[in-house]
Amino acid sequence: MNTKEAIAKNKSLQNINPFLNMEKIVKKAIQDSGSDQSQLHWEVVKALTLTSAEQWMGPNHTSQEFFKDIEYQGLSPQQAELNIPNEHRVFFQEIPLRLKHRFLFFSGANFMWENGLLLSEESLYQERSKARPFSKLARTHLPQTIKFIESLPFKQLGQIEIFGIHPFQPVYWHSDDPEGDFSSDNIIVSFQPPPFSRKVTMQTAKGDICYPPASAYCIDDRFLHRVEPVPYFTYSIKIDGIFKDGIRDQAIHHTKF
Secondary structure, eight states, X not given: OOHHHHHHHOGGGTXXXXXXXXXXXXXXXHHHTTOOHHHHHHHHHXXXXXXXXXXBOSSXXXXXXXXXXXXXXXXXXXXXXXXXXXXXXXXXXXXXXXXXXXXXXXXXXXXXXXXEEEOBOXXXXXXXXXXXXXXXXXXXXXXXXXXXXXXSSEEEEEEEEEEEEOTTOOEEEEOSOTXXXXXXXXXXXXXXXXXXXXXXXXXXXXXXXXXXXXXXXXXXXXXXXXXXXXXXXXXXEEEEEEEOTTHHHHHHHTOOO
């Protein structure tokens, strides 16, 4: 069964909105943290600049099931790995995962995220709601961003990461868990000023295309989603975890269906 078929058959995805409006909640958290959008944006820019050697290139494209149906333009990471000559395969197998991604990228693979930064301790993506502390990197380079995140209405913070996308690079249609019974609580936000930002495009179970209702939002990542290319670098911060009681209902109230 391919991804589209799995989504169409998933009864928990029928007649629900792929997005929730989190704009008011995010604006309050920025205010409560004692910061503003511009300060947070430039802190992220500086952190991305100073941590280039520690950045990663997205989830493990070579093993995670939800990448199997992605229609890449050019060479996929999986194909690039198969193309490694035998005399270089030992080198590839012995280097860390982060360097494996860079090796495949430099050999011609098309990665959807060229710049990623984990702000929480690393763990399995499938366990992204599980509690974990902030990374040393985040505590060192992103103190204001941490204050903002801690001001959000989560009773448990899980995986937190910055997804950076290079100019003209699309993020292709994909689903994180098309057969799942529920989606993790999450907030996606970017501090970039207009027009230097881009948003996720979603596809409902019926195949309708829809767009986020606000500049900050929660997505149901079981649906197919993508990010269209633009001629400049963009980033977004995805905060996974478990909302405090009543927050999801509050977000539904602010979302126009």
